[in-house]
Amino acid sequence: MKVKVNSLFLEMELSEVDLHDVDEGGSPHRQMSVNLAGEAAFSETMTLVWNQTQCLKPKNFREEVRGPMDVSNFLSQSVPLLLDVHADRLPKIVDLMLEAILDDYEPEEAERISQEAKQTLFTDDSIQQFASTIQGTSIMDGGGVSLEQGWLLATGQLCTIQRRHVAIARLARPVNLEPAVSEAQFVILVLAPQKEVM
Numbered sequence: 001m002k003v004k005v006n007s008l009f010l011e012m013e014l015s016e017v018d019l020h021d022v023d024e025g026g027s028p029h030r031q032m033s034v035n036l037a038g039e040a041a042f043s044e045t046m047t048l049v050w051n052q053t054q055c056l057k058p059k060n061f062r063e064e065v066r067g068p069m070d071v072s073n074f075l076s077q078s079v080p081l082l083l084d085v086h087a088d089r090l091p092k093i094v095d096l097m098l099e100a101i102l103d104d105y106e107p108e109e110a111e112r113i114s115q116e117a118k119q120t121l122f123t124d125d126s127i128q129q130f131a132s133t134i135q136g137t138s139i140m141d142g143g144g145v146s147l148e149q150g151w152l153l154a155t156g157q158l159c160t161i162q163r164r165h166v167a168i169a170r171l172a173r174p175v176n177l178e179p180a181v182s183e184a185q186f187v188i189l190v191l192a193p194q195k196e197v198m
Contacts, residue, residue, distance in 0.1 A: 081170075090122075093187055151184060168187075169186065
């Protein structure tokens with residue numbers, strides 16, 4: 001049987017599967033309890049990914065002092081803008097963006113920052129999924145939540161940089177990047193010094 005855990009399909013041996021029909025308040029509902037067979041289910045090839053989602057409160061730039069100052073500083077910087085990127089895998093897109101961000105650094109320092117950025121941005125070497133992202137949401141008419149599919153913002157805090165870096169990549173065509181982003185056309189990368197609040 002294949003079980004989906006955070007978009008990773010894991011093959012597990014099932015020793016026992018019980019299905020119970022529960023009729024509470026007139027609405028039948030199925031409940032499944034699964035007992036996994038010992039070591040066969042948890043081999044070295046299986047990886048679990050833990051995700052946590054929280055809502056960010058909107059900022060009112062008229063009331064905050066720091067907000068307008070951050071926007072002014074951001075607009076005064078030169079931000080690498082990569083247009084028509086012909087990559088469809090996150091590692092390649094991130095490599096291109098880091099190359100643009102680190103263009104002014106010495107090669108050895110750029111390599112060190114790039115390695116730290118990749119370790120911070122991705123959940124694991126074997127799982128090419130962003131560890132920390134910001135994504136737009138909207139409430140649908142039926143009450144469900146719809147995730148913005150057109151863009152994805154990834155963040156990371158690094159020890160090796162002294163100031164914030166931002167890069168924006170517009171992909172040549174919509175790409176399926178993550179479990180919750182199936183038609184991304186823009187990828188935004190924000191790297192900040194570890195002491196700085198993003």
